[in-house]
Structure formats: structure tokens, C-alpha cells
Amino acid sequence: MESYYQPGCLPSNRIKAIQELTEGQQLANKLREMLGQPEKVECDCKSVDSIAVQILGMFDNTLSILNSYSFNEYPDILTEATRYNTSSLDYQKSQNCGENAKFVRSEKNKRGCYKRRGNSSTSMKITSSLIDDGYVWRKYGQKAILNAKNQRNYFRCTHKDEKGCRATKQVQKTNDEIPKYKTTYNGYHTCKKSHEVVYGISDSLDCSDNSLILDFKTNTLIENKQVGLFYHSSKQISKENFSSLGLSQEQCSSSDNYTASDPFTQLPDVPLEPMSTISSGLDYEDMIFSGVFSSSSGTQGYEIDMFGSYDVGDFLFQL
DNA sequence: GGTATTTGACCTGT
DNA sequence: ACAGGTCAAATACC
Known part of the structure; x- marks a missing residue:
């Protein structure tokens, strides 16, 4: 299982999540730096705010990514989906619905198939x-x-x-x-x-x-x-x-x-x-x-x- | 013809 | 089972 997380083998959304968090970390550091200089904050409060909002946005994006599926499950889904020669999303759906599932449409034609936002702000x-x-x-x-x-x-x-x-x-x-x-x-x-x-x-x-x-x-x-x-x-x-x-x-x-x-x-x-x-x-x-x-x-x-x-x-x- | 809106279908959460 | 949220085909508008 660990092998999935070796560099180059990470699911793209995991990489995206990591990127978001890394960027957020850098911005948080920048914010901290600015807050350490009160005089700078006073005259440039908008950029401080802008950074804070960016950080919040990154949290939100990361949460959305993490909520979209479980990273631990994803590689399995991928491999299983490949085995069944279908898209991973279709496979997820058929798994959810069981053997008696209705006809599984192709990803593009799936109407109303979405992930409801859970923790977004x-x-x-x-x-x-x-x-x-x-x-x-x-x-x-x-x-x-x-x-x-x-x-x-x-x-x-x-x-x-x-x-x-x-x-x-x-x-x-x-x-x-x-x-x-x-x-x-x-x-x-x-x-x-x-x-x-x-x-x-x-x-x-x-x-x-x-x-x-x-x-x-x-x-x-x-x-x-x-x-x-x-x-x-x-x-x-x-x-x-x-x-x-x-x-x-x-x-x-x-x-x-x-x-x-x-x-x-x-x-x-x-x-x-x-x-x-x-x-x-x-x-x-x-x-x-x-x-x-x-x-x-x-x-x-x-x-x-x-x-x-x-x-x-x-x-x-x-x- | 491209873009926006409408609306029924379909999905998720409770 | 039901209510609410989203998708996407059909339609309207520019």
C-alpha cells in the first residue's frame, strides 16, 4: 500500500492537496513575518488580509480535495477500475450500488452524480x-x-x-x-x-x-x-x-x-x-x-x- | 453560434 | 422515504 505514495506514484489530487498545503504554509510564514512588524501591518493591512484569505482558500481547497475521496482507497479503486476496464468513478458508483445497481452511465453522462460539499466554509x-x-x-x-x-x-x-x-x-x-x-x-x-x-x-x-x-x-x-x-x-x-x-x-x-x-x-x-x-x-x-x-x-x-x-x-x- | 437559463433527473444525507 | 443540492439536456437569448 505504501508503494502508492512513492514520488511519482501519488494520485494527482493528493499532489494537489500537498501543493495547496505547502503554498499555505509559505503564506502563513509570510503572514507571521508581516505580523511581527506592526508598523508594516498598519500601512499594508490589505495585503495582510489578502494573504490570510488566500490561506483560508487553500484550507478550503485542500478540504474539498480530501473530502472528494479517501486517499487510502483511491489506488485500490484505480486498480480495480482498470481491472474492470471502466472509469474509476463508474467503478465507485457500481461499488456503492452493489450488484443490482442500475445501469452505470459513462462519467460524462452521469447526471446528478456529484460529491456534496461537506466542510466547505x-x-x-x-x-x-x-x-x-x-x-x-x-x-x-x-x-x-x-x-x-x-x-x-x-x-x-x-x-x-x-x-x-x-x-x-x-x-x-x-x-x-x-x-x-x-x-x-x-x-x-x-x-x-x-x-x-x-x-x-x-x-x-x-x-x-x-x-x-x-x-x-x-x-x-x-x-x-x-x-x-x-x-x-x-x-x-x-x-x-x-x-x-x-x-x-x-x-x-x-x-x-x-x-x-x-x-x-x-x-x-x-x-x-x-x-x-x-x-x-x-x-x-x-x-x-x-x-x-x-x-x-x-x-x-x-x-x-x-x-x-x-x-x-x-x-x-x-x- | 455562443452563452446563459430553465427544468427534470438523479444523487447524497438524514 | 424525503428534502435538498447538483448535473446536464433542452431552450432562450443576444
């Missing part, structure tokens, strides 16, 4: 209107959800194919009288350059950001400045990115006061607020979430970020 945002998060999304499905009036919509990053970006999001209109949009992000964007936004929609890295982070672990409010190092930078919203929310270019032609047809539910149109008017204020009593909550102290509208959090040494990594 997620965040959730509830907004009063559809907003642009700066990414281009492609809708790949919609589904009626139990006890929900409105269908849930599924989007993946447009760059999934060309850059292997694994980020996805789900958008669902709530049942409330005044409908809100619950957006759940899964995974990290790996399609952007390091100095650009890497993570979904959380927008608060600006060092001048005075918003607050509520850490439910410690029940303390922390100035975003303090933890902002681990967020990506805020980003100007571009018109074309509204297409990710199912809006046509025509509908996005004006950034002011436009109304979007509702791509999610066929319910009456909901006015889309220009990004500039969507402040991220909210009432704290609305927040009954675990994890880390990020908010600014505005009064218009509401925008909720929910993150899981990882404690890694002295750092609080938000996911």
Missing part, C-alpha cells in the same frame, strides 16, 4: 433587497423548499470551468411580508488575483472601517479594525455584476433607482437599492446567530453577515 447574508457582491454568478438550479413560499436559487461562480473556482451561493426570498433575500455562500473564490477580493460578500476590510464584530464566543464587540485583517477589502460594485443576480444588462444600465424583475420567485418586483444606499446597519437584537457577526453602525436597511470562525493560535479566522 459558508457564510450567510440577509438583505432587504438584491445586492451585488462583486462576482459573476451563473445560475445552475432552483428548487422548491419545504415550508418556503419561494424557490431557492443556486448559483456557481462563472469561472468554475476556466479557473476551477468552487464558490457557490444560494439565494432565497423569505416568506416575510416584506421579503428579504437570504444568500448563503459556500467556499472561497479562487478565481481572483491575490490583491483582489477573494471571499464572497463580506465587505469590511477597509482599515478605516469602524464597524463592529460581535464575537458570540466571548460575547464581546470588537472593532472591525482589529479583526478586519482577516477580511477582504471592500470593493466597488460594477454594473455587470448584477447579472449574477439574474438581472439583464438593460436592467442594470443605471446604477440609480432601478427596479429589478425578481429572478427568484416570480413575485412582484422588488426595488433594488443602489449599493451606496445599502448601509450595513442593523439592530443587534435581530442577531441570534452563532459564530461571528459583522455589522456596521448605520440605520438604513439591514445586512447580515454570518460567519463560522476558526481559532488558529491567537488568530480568529472567520469563515
Whole structure:
């Protein structure tokens, strides 16, 4: 069994995982170096954040790779698959289904055959209107959800194919009288350059950001400045990115006061607020979430970020 | 003709 | 068995 792991004999995904971890290690060292020089961190907090987000992305990628199959099993599957003259994936499937398995399609024709993400990082945002998060999304499905009036919509990053970006999001209109949009992000964007936004929609890295982070672990409010190092930078919203929310270019032609047809539910149109008017204020009593909550102290509208959090040494990594 | 969306099928997890 | 998530053929749009 060990012989499979000799150099040159490693499964490609294992190599990929090792590469991700090695790169992450280098970046972590770089981060450590930068954090050892506080004056450097102060004037270049965005690159510190960028590195942190890259590291998180690497964790995520590695987890995804590791979750896709067991390395210990893989070589066996390969050899068995070869023996049966079929693809390893088909073989896996036939193994799962047993002797009475249905007809096993070729890998390309297998519909709905996928690995559900298990441990990828997620965040959730509830907004009063559809907003642009700066990414281009492609809708790949919609589904009626139990006890929900409105269908849930599924989007993946447009760059999934060309850059292997694994980020996805789900958008669902709530049942409330005044409908809100619950957006759940899964995974990290790996399609952007390091100095650009890497993570979904959380927008608060600006060092001048005075918003607050509520850490439910410690029940303390922390100035975003303090933890902002681990967020990506805020980003100007571009018109074309509204297409990710199912809006046509025509509908996005004006950034002011436009109304979007509702791509999610066929319910009456909901006015889309220009990004500039969507402040991220909210009432704290609305927040009954675990994890880390990020908010600014505005009064218009509401925008909720929910993150899981990882404690890694002295750092609080938000996911 | 290329790209995006729709939608039924099919898979996984509970 | 059921609910939810994803795939991919069909269709729509530019």
C-alpha cells in the first residue's frame, strides 16, 4: 500500500492537496513575518488580509480535495477500475450500488452524480433587497423548499470551468411580508488575483472601517479594525455584476433607482437599492446567530453577515 | 453560434 | 422515504 505514495506514484489530487498545503504554509510564514512588524501591518493591512484569505482558500481547497475521496482507497479503486476496464468513478458508483445497481452511465453522462460539499466554509447574508457582491454568478438550479413560499436559487461562480473556482451561493426570498433575500455562500473564490477580493460578500476590510464584530464566543464587540485583517477589502460594485443576480444588462444600465424583475420567485418586483444606499446597519437584537457577526453602525436597511470562525493560535479566522 | 437559463433527473444525507 | 443540492439536456437569448 505504501508503494502508492512513492514520488511519482501519488494520485494527482493528493499532489494537489500537498501543493495547496505547502503554498499555505509559505503564506502563513509570510503572514507571521508581516505580523511581527506592526508598523508594516498598519500601512499594508490589505495585503495582510489578502494573504490570510488566500490561506483560508487553500484550507478550503485542500478540504474539498480530501473530502472528494479517501486517499487510502483511491489506488485500490484505480486498480480495480482498470481491472474492470471502466472509469474509476463508474467503478465507485457500481461499488456503492452493489450488484443490482442500475445501469452505470459513462462519467460524462452521469447526471446528478456529484460529491456534496461537506466542510466547505459558508457564510450567510440577509438583505432587504438584491445586492451585488462583486462576482459573476451563473445560475445552475432552483428548487422548491419545504415550508418556503419561494424557490431557492443556486448559483456557481462563472469561472468554475476556466479557473476551477468552487464558490457557490444560494439565494432565497423569505416568506416575510416584506421579503428579504437570504444568500448563503459556500467556499472561497479562487478565481481572483491575490490583491483582489477573494471571499464572497463580506465587505469590511477597509482599515478605516469602524464597524463592529460581535464575537458570540466571548460575547464581546470588537472593532472591525482589529479583526478586519482577516477580511477582504471592500470593493466597488460594477454594473455587470448584477447579472449574477439574474438581472439583464438593460436592467442594470443605471446604477440609480432601478427596479429589478425578481429572478427568484416570480413575485412582484422588488426595488433594488443602489449599493451606496445599502448601509450595513442593523439592530443587534435581530442577531441570534452563532459564530461571528459583522455589522456596521448605520440605520438604513439591514445586512447580515454570518460567519463560522476558526481559532488558529491567537488568530480568529472567520469563515 | 455562443452563452446563459430553465427544468427534470438523479444523487447524497438524514 | 424525503428534502435538498447538483448535473446536464433542452431552450432562450443576444
